[in-house]
Amino acid sequence: MKMTWRWYGVGNDSVTLEQIRQIPGVEGIVWSLHDKLAGEVWELERIEAEADLIRSYGFHPEVVESVNIHDSIKIGSPERDKYIDIYIDTIRKLAKVGVKVICYNFMPVFDWVRTDLYNEMPDGSNALFYDKKKAELPPKELIDRVLEKGSDFTMPGWEPERLAKIEELFDAYKGIDEEKLTENCKYFLERIIPVCEECDVKMAIHPDDPPQPIYGLPRIIRSSEHIRRFLKLVDSPYNGLTLCSGSLGASPANDIPAMIREFGDRIHFAHIRNVKCFDNGDFIETSHRTSDGSVPVDKIVKAYHEIGFKGYTRPDHGRHIWGEEKFCRPGYGMYDRALGVMYLLGLWDAYELERRKKV
Numbered sequence: 001m002k003m004t005w006r007w008y009g010v011g012n013d014s015v016t017l018e019q020i021r022q023i024p025g026v027e028g029i030v031w032s033l034h035d036k037l038a039g040e041v042w043e044l045e046r047i048e049a050e051a052d053l054i055r056s057y058g059f060h061p062e063v064v065e066s067v068n069i070h071d072s073i074k075i076g077s078p079e080r081d082k083y084i085d086i087y088i089d090t091i092r093k094l095a096k097v098g099v100k101v102i103c104y105n106f107m108p109v110f111d112w113v114r115t116d117l118y119n120e121m122p123d124g125s126n127a128l129f130y131d132k133k134k135a136e137l138p139p140k141e142l143i144d145r146v147l148e149k150g151s152d153f154t155m156p157g158w159e160p161e162r163l164a165k166i167e168e169l170f171d172a173y174k175g176i177d178e179e180k181l182t183e184n185c186k187y188f189l190e191r192i193i194p195v196c197e198e199c200d201v202k203m204a205i206h207p208d209d210p211p212q213p214i215y216g217l218p219r220i221i222r223s224s225e226h227i228r229r230f231l232k233l234v235d236s237p238y239n240g241l242t243l244c245s246g247s248l249g250a251s252p253a254n255d256i257p258a259m260i261r262e263f264g265d266r267i268h269f270a271h272i273r274n275v276k277c278f279d280n281g282d283f284i285e286t287s288h289r290t291s292d293g294s295v296p297v298d299k300i301v302k303a304y305h306e307i308g309f310k311g312y313t314r315p316d317h318g319r320h321i322w323g324e325e326k327f328c329r330p331g332y333g334m335y336d337r338a339l340g341v342m343y344l345l346g347l348w349d350a351y352e353l354e355r356r357k358k359v
């Protein structure tokens, strides 16, 4: 398990590389060119500059999250080939600076949905919350609601340029059902995976967040059955997963330790976090500790340890604690994610100790 930390870049994150360097066990920075909209060309000079900066602090830049997929690829419209060519160009450039894993998602319209970014908890901390009823509001109302209390940072998938065209976007996805979206995903993979094999860059799709259809939009990565089907679309180790315990864990039916045992060799990136699920379908993001939420984080780390997981891992989101909600990105403060790193590494070290005793 190689511990990493998602960082949004200079001037685009309240946490600095100097601070991340002081968190025990973090070896790599998960990065991206966050000002790039899906489908834009990534210049090699900018990629090199970012990788050099990350390396200058002693971290590796081997994981990129995300290179976003242009809507034409998900919709399957005629200009998709042009955008797949641009995607391939980015894969080749990222390979040049030593990138090994690219995280991406195949969710229509929204990359992720919550209804409140700063929901207060009884202990005075606050965290991202999903109210199932409110997620049924008309999309424009939901967007206004979410952004009303939002931070100054632009959130991935919620870029103002995208949201301004939300109605057109919904129109463009009319007629795209689960089958059609899966077919379009296969078309994309069939073109990019041979390039990934050649460049030694592994693709790692992120599950749908939340793991259920919203606004009638299809969601194709949300259960074991969906993942099994996805991995067969192109059966190559380069076509793999970002297994996000928080996204999948918002559906109590998902048995994440079982997924780790079944799909282990195709998991290239592990996102680990906890959520507390309520009977009415609402959920809130909690601390990483197992007893604080509904996701068995201890059993998840145990499953990774048992399969000898050598992939990249990161604490996914954190609560906002000690007042940092005033300046941090929603879900991406420093303190609670640092506590998450220590909890995950603590579990790992304990399982390692147990294993060594048995040998």
Ligand SMILES: [Mn+2]
Pocket (backbone or CB within 6 Å): 206, 244, 246, 247, 271, 316
């Ligand atoms: Mn995640």
